Amino acid sequence: MRRLFFTLFALATGLVCEATHIVGGELYYDHLGGDQYQVSLKLFRDCGPGNVNDTQYDGVVSIGVFGGDGTEFSVQTLQFPGSEQVTVTLNDPCLTAPPTICVELAIYTGVFTLPARPDGYHLTYQRCCRTPTIVNVPNAGDLGLTCTVRIPGSVVNNSSARFAEYPPIALCLDQDLIFDHSATDPDGDSLAYDLCTPFNGGTAFDPIPVPTAPPYTEIPWAAGYSETNQVDSDPGIAIDPLTGVLTVRPTLAASYTVAVRVKEYRAGVLLSETRRDFRFDVVPCQSAVLAEIGPQTDPGNDPCAGLEVAFVNASQTGQLWFWDFGDTGSESDTSSAFSPTWTYAEPGTYLITLINNPGYSCADTAIATFVVNEPLVVSFAAPGPVCGTLVTEFIAQGNQTTAATYSWQFGANATPQTASTGTVDVTFEGTGTSTVTLTVVENGCTSTFSDEVTAYPEPTAFYTGSPPSPQPYGTDILFVDGTTGNGSQLVAQEWTSSGNPVGSGSPLEWNSPLPGTYLIQLEVTTADGCTATYQLPYEITKVPIIIPNVFTPNGDGSNEQFSIRNVEQHKNEFTVYNRWGMSIFQASNYRNQWSGLGIPDGTYFYELKLQNGNIHAGHLTLLR
Numbered sequence: 001m002r003r004l005f006f007t008l009f010a011l012a013t014g015l016v017c018e019a020t021h022i023v024g025g026e027l028y029y030d031h032l033g034g035d036q037y038q039v040s041l042k043l044f045r046d047c048g049p050g051n052v053n054d055t056q057y058d059g060v061v062s063i064g065v066f067g068g069d070g071t072e073f074s075v076q077t078l079q080f081p082g083s084e085q086v087t088v089t090l091n092d093p094c095l096t097a098p099p100t101i102c103v104e105l106a107i108y109t110g111v112f113t114l115p116a117r118p119d120g121y122h123l124t125y126q127r128c129c130r131t132p133t134i135v136n137v138p139n140a141g142d143l144g145l146t147c148t149v150r151i152p153g154s155v156v157n158n159s160s161a162r163f164a165e166y167p168p169i170a171l172c173l174d175q176d177l178i179f180d181h182s183a184t185d186p187d188g189d190s191l192a193y194d195l196c197t198p199f200n201g202g203t204a205f206d207p208i209p210v211p212t213a214p215p216y217t218e219i220p221w222a223a224g225y226s227e228t229n230q231v232d233s234d235p236g237i238a239i240d241p242l243t244g245v246l247t248v249r250p251t252l253a254a255s256y257t258v259a260v261r262v263k264e265y266r267a268g269v270l271l272s273e274t275r276r277d278f279r280f281d282v283v284p285c286q287s288a289v290l291a292e293i294g295p296q297t298d299p300g301n302d303p304c305a306g307l308e309v310a311f312v313n314a315s316q317t318g319q320l321w322f323w324d325f326g327d328t329g330s331e332s333d334t335s336s337a338f339s340p341t342w343t344y345a346e347p348g349t350y351l352i353t354l355i356n357n358p359g360y361s362c363a364d365t366a367i368a369t370f371v372v373n374e375p376l377v378v379s380f381a382a383p384g385p386v387c388g389t390l391v392t393e394f395i396a397q398g399n400q401t402t403a404a405t406y407s408w409q410f411g412a413n414a415t416p417q418t419a420s421t422g423t424v425d426v427t428f429e430g431t432g433t434s435t436v437t438l439t440v441v442e443n444g445c446t447s448t449f450s451d452e453v454t455a456y457p458e459p460t461a462f463y464t465g466s467p468p469s470p471q472p473y474g475t476d477i478l479f480v481d482g483t484t485g486n487g488s489q490l491v492a493q494e495w496t497s498s499g500n501p502v503g504s505g506s507p508l509e510w511n512s513p514l515p516g517t518y519l520i521q522l523e524v525t526t527a528d529g530c531t532a533t534y535q536l537p538y539e540i541t542k543v544p545i546i547i548p549n550v551f552t553p554n555g556d557g558s559n560e561q562f563s564i565r566n567v568e569q570h571k572n573e574f575t576v577y578n579r580w581g582m583s584i585f586q587a588s589n590y591r592n593q594w595s596g597l598g599i600p601d602g603t604y605f606y607e608l609k610l611q612n613g614n615i616h617a618g619h620l621t622l623l624r
Contacts, residue, residue, distance in 0.1 A: 024278030027147040064211025068119025078108035120153030128202030144201025172285035182244030196261040291356035291366035304445035318356035326350035376447040387530035390428040404442035461534035470539035481506030488526035571611035
């Protein structure tokens with residue numbers, strides 16, 4: 001009933017396939033403390049042609065847990081963690097394995113709770129089937145494998161041994177293989193190695209069997225093969241019992257099942273053993289080796305990209321590499337990396353050497369010449385926006401030398417429109433934006449820089465004055481802006497009279513200026529910040545000073561004040577004296593306001609001092 005249930009479960013979860021073409025596997029564990037153990041199952045499968053889609057890994061694997069006496073404790077499952085392809089590495093770097101060789105690795109892990117018991121536990125995984133082409137096992141396609149490991153009951157805190165490296169997937173026919181097949185033990189227990197016979201597992205009719213308790217059946221050997229003669233080899237396959245070094249020289253191209261066992265001892269007591277069951281594919285290897293350096297046109301090798309060069313190894317075969325970067329100023333300009341990077345101390349032309357498989361009879365050498373330059377960086381300083389015609393000097397800047405060639409493009413509005421020197425005087429006629437482009441070429445490297453220059457239109461300032469100059473004092477003058485913006489909007493008008501501000505905007509009223517000649521200037525500003533001025537002289541003429549000698553403040557409304565005609569046109573000081581020379585009236589900037597109030601009729605004397613220095617003096621008669 002339990003087997004039927006498990007088979008139905010496997011069918012329901014899609015785990016069963018006709019054959020899995022197992023390449024090999026091993027089971028080991030780590031004691032985490034207390035009753036906790038982390039169990040790991042390594043499985044290798046064939047992913048070569050014809051096995052890609054129909055031999056996928058199981059989504060779930062079952063690990064049987066049995067007591068030391070063989071009684072079943074539990075069956076625990078581990079989830080598929082994903083897989084990775086194993087790199088095919090040959091024992092001779094001069095040889096290349098056929099592309100059909102492919103093996104994948106998956107490592108299933110899980111934590112088991114296993115209470116301590118005197119007789120310990122057996123952990124077991126079983127699966128079918130092996131690759132049918134295996135020659136040292138009869139009917140290999142009908143045979144499976146059993147991976148098992150023991151947890152000793154008499155020893156506390158034991159972690160099992162596990163093999164460090166996986167053997168080469170492919171062995172070259174008639175070539176020696178010396179492989180370190182040693183294992184490691186987390187507890188530092190003593191380890192011993194030998195060849196062993198693999199255990200059988202499931203069958204083609206029951207490929208995912210319910211794990212069974214030990215003891216387990218070993219696979220049969222085909223005629224001519226045995227536990228100590230697992231491979232056609234001369235000398236025969238062997239493993240050093242102390243070091244785990246495996247030696248073999250295969251003499252027949254075929255697939256073989258091979259098993260190696262590591263035994264774990266503590267204080268002379270055998271604790272556990274781990275069998276690694278794996279497949280050797282002996283193939284006739286090719287020995288074509290060719291060294292090839294990727295051209296400097298490859299990405300990262302641009303001769304103008306700088307002093308750091310990322311070399312591209314374009315060799316199709318080979319395992320070992322020697323690069324010489326040709327940097328005579330350094331003693332460390334070599335590398336064994338597949339595609340190395342080197343930074344040169346200075347620009348130059350360098351001879352690059354690549355040796356594929358150095359030191360072997362199949363070594364091949366490639367030589368290439370690389371040109372290395374600092375990146376060419378050029379620029380120029382473009383003038384800021386100007387008003388009107390732009391006349392400027394362009395100077396090429398950057399890291400170019402005197403060997404560089406120049407190509408300037410200034411546009412249709414410029415004189416000249418092109419140039420080929422590092423420094424150029426240019427005039428941009430008219431207004432608008434022009435694009436200036438500089439291209440510099442040196443040592444096969446090219447760099448281009450562009451910027452814009454802009455010239456805004458200048459306004460043409462103009463105004464009119466009404467009435468026109470000259471005008472007598474007292475005349476109100478109106479100035480009207482007649483400026484032409486030449487395509488730009490006017491945003492300000494400022495007026496000055498002989499340098500002194502008199503107002504903004506247009507039109508401008510100029511009221512009652514004193515006599516004199518004034519320089520009237522209009523300054524206009526456009527939205528682009530361009531300005532222009534226009535100025536003209538404007539004359540205000542004087543009128544004569546006429547001083548009467550009689551006035552009659554008698555209340556009849558006529559001649560009531562001492563009125564001096566046009567006196568208001570002048571700044572002045574006015575004083576009236578009696579006949580004894582005493583001042584009886586005084587005013588600054590006299591404006592005809594004296595009426596003789598409180599003064600008796602009679603003759604008086606006056607003095608009028610004008611700002612321009614003229615003095616008018618005389619006598620006057622007051623009559624009522």
